[in-house]
Amino acid sequence: xxxxxxxxxxxxxxxxxxxxxxxxxxxxxxxxxxxxxxxxxxxxxxxxxxxxxxxxxxxxxxxxxxxxxxxxxxxxxxxxxxxxxxxxxxxxxxxxxxxxxxxxxxxxxxxxxxxxxxxxxxxxxxxxxxxxxxxxxxxxxxxxxxxxxxxxxxxxxxxxxxxxxxxxxxxxxxxxxxxxxxxxxxxxxxxxxxxxxxxxxxxxxxxxxxxxxxxxxxxxxxxxxxxxxx
Numbered sequence: 001x002x003x004x005x006x007x008x009x010x011x012x013x014x015x016x017x018x019x020x021x022x023x024x025x026x027x028x029x030x031x032x033x034x035x036x037x038x039x040x041x042x043x044x045x046x047x048x049x050x051x052x053x054x055x056x057x058x059x060x061x062x063x064x065x066x067x068x069x070x071x072x073x074x075x076x077x078x079x080x081x082x083x084x085x086x087x088x089x090x091x092x093x094x095x096x097x098x099x100x101x102x103x104x105x106x107x108x109x110x111x112x113x114x115x116x117x118x119x120x121x122x123x124x125x126x127x128x129x130x131x132x133x134x135x136x137x138x139x140x141x142x143x144x145x146x147x148x149x150x151x152x153x154x155x156x157x158x159x160x161x162x163x164x165x166x167x168x169x170x171x172x173x174x175x176x177x178x179x180x181x182x183x184x185x186x187x188x189x190x191x192x193x194x195x196x197x198x199x200x201x202x203x204x205x206x207x208x209x210x211x212x213x214x215x216x217x218x219x220x221x222x223x224x225x226x227x228x229x230x
Contacts, residue, residue, distance in 0.1 A: 001227065001228070001229060001230070002227075002228045002230055003225050003226070003227055003228075004195055004198050004199065004225065004226040004228065005195060005223075005224075005225060006057065006123075006162075006193050006194055006195050006196065006209075006224035006225060006226055007056070007057040007193075007194065007222070007223050007224045007225075008056050008057045008192050008194055010023065010025060010049070010051070010055070010056045010221070011023075011025060012024060012025040012026060014055075014056065015133070015134070015138055015139065015166075016052075016054070016055055016056075016166065017054070017139065017166050017167070018139070020052045020054050020055065021050070021051060021052035021055070022050075022051075023050070023051040023052075023055045023056070024048070024049075024050040024051070025047060025048070025049055025050075026047065026048055027045070027046075027047055027048070028046045028047060028048045029043075029044060029045060029046050030043075030045050031043040031044070031045050051221070053074070053212075053214055053217045053218055053219045053220050053221070054191075054218070054219045055221055056192055056221045057190065057191075057192040057193055057194070057209075057221065057222055057223075057224050058190065058191060058192060058211075058219050058220060058221045058222060059074070059082070059160070059188060059189070059190045059209065059211055059219055059220060059222050060179075060182075060188055060189055060190075060191070060218070060219045061073050061074040061076075061077060061188070061211075061217060061218050061219050061220070062077075062182075062183065062188065063218050064179075064218040064219050065179035065180060065182060065183050066183040068183075071183075073214075073215075073216045073217055073218065074211050074212070074213075074214050074217035074218070074219060074220045075213045075214055075215055075216070075217060077188075077211070079210060081159055081160065081188070082160075082207075082208065082209050082210045082211065082222070083206070083207070083208050083210070084119060084120060084121045084159050084160070084206070084207050085117065085119065085120055085121070085204055085205075085206060085207070086120060086121040086122070086123060086204070086205055086206065086207035086226065087109075087112060087114045087116060087120060087121075087122055087123070087203070087204055087205075088112070088122075088123040088124075088125055088196055088199035088200055088202065088205075088226075089105065089108035089109060089112055089122065089123070089124055089125065090108055090111065090112065090125050090200045090201075091104055091105075091108055091124055091125060091126050091143065092125055092126055092127040092197075092200075094126060094143045095143065096128065096131070096132075096137075096141045096142065096143060097140075097141045097142070097143065097170075098143050098170075099143070099144065099145070099146045099149070099170060099174070100124070100126075100143050100144060100145050100146070100149050101146065101148070101149055102148055102149050102152045104149070105149055105152055105153065106152075112200075112201070112203070113203065114203055114204060116153075116156045116158060117156075117157075118156065118157030118158070119157065119158070119159050120156075120158045120159065121158065121159060121160045121161065121162065121207040121209075122153060122158050122160075122161040122162070123161070123162045123193060123196050123199060123207070123226075124145075124161060124162065124163050124164075124196070125164070125196035125197060125199065125200055126142065126143050126163070126164055126165070126196075127164075127197065128142045128143065128164045128165055129164040129165075129194045130197070138165075138166070139166060140171055142163075142164070142165035142166070142167075142170070143165075143170075144163070144165065144167065144168060144169040144170040144174060144175065144178070145163075145168050145169050145174070145178050146169065146170075146174055146177070146178070147169075147174070147177035147178065147180075147181055150168070150169070150177075150178040150181040150182070151181050151185065153187075154181055154182070154184075154185030154186075154187050155185065158187055159187060159188070160187060160188045160189060160190065161187070161189050161190070162189065162190035162191075162193040162196075162224070163189070163190070163191055163193065164192070164193055164194060164196060165191065165192075166191055166192065167191060168182075168189050168191065190209065190222065190224065193224055198226075199226055199228075202226075202228055202230075205226050205227060205228045205229070206226070206227035206229075207224070207225075207226060207227075208224070208225045208226075208227060209222040209223065209224035209225065210222060210223070
């Protein structure tokens with residue numbers, strides 16, 4: 001058994017979409033601050049973490065892209081949604097700033113020697129994070145799904161898919177349409193998933209990525225992990 005960490009490290013002012021809150025991480029108390037209680041001296045260190053529910057490696061809840069009354073918030077989603085069988089498709093040949101098409105997905109599924117099954121999590125390896133993390137291009141120049149290719153995934157009955165970028169579709173109309181495909185076909189997606197190169201060619205594995213139990217949350221940071229039976 002081997003665990004592969006698929007999560008970005010949360011750091012002070014880490015990259016995020018500009019329409020989401022900044023991510024702030026700083027000391028609240030340090031071991032330089034000594035306290036004495038009943039004659040006993042001690043210290044403790046704590047940090048302040050300020051961020052939105054779509055920071056770092058995170059999952060979108062249905063209510064994020066579905067205005068229908070009753071759309072589920074993150075705390076209403078069953079834990080089973082985040083502990084699934086999974087496959088990783090290698091799309092690293094798709095150029096930056098272009099669309100991921102149905103043909104790309106079909107070829108990647110065949111090359112992986114796997115069959116996407118109902119209930120799966122599908123991770124899309126593009127290599128984009130390694131090429132662009134920390135650069136301005138990380139926010140805009142990623143390859144992304146289209147309405148048609150997202151529909152292809154959704155019609156397979158998957159539970160969730162994950163991308164390395166800040167959005168599942170290219171900036172603009174594509175991105176909104178991909179979110180609405182998720183709404184209409186009843187599946188969800190993750191953004192900011194990394195280390196997917198370590199899953200290429202591994203066949204089927206288990207995905208684990210539990211969200212925080214945020215009351216009314218439109219999404220949540222997750223600690224995404226792949227569990228390989230090797």
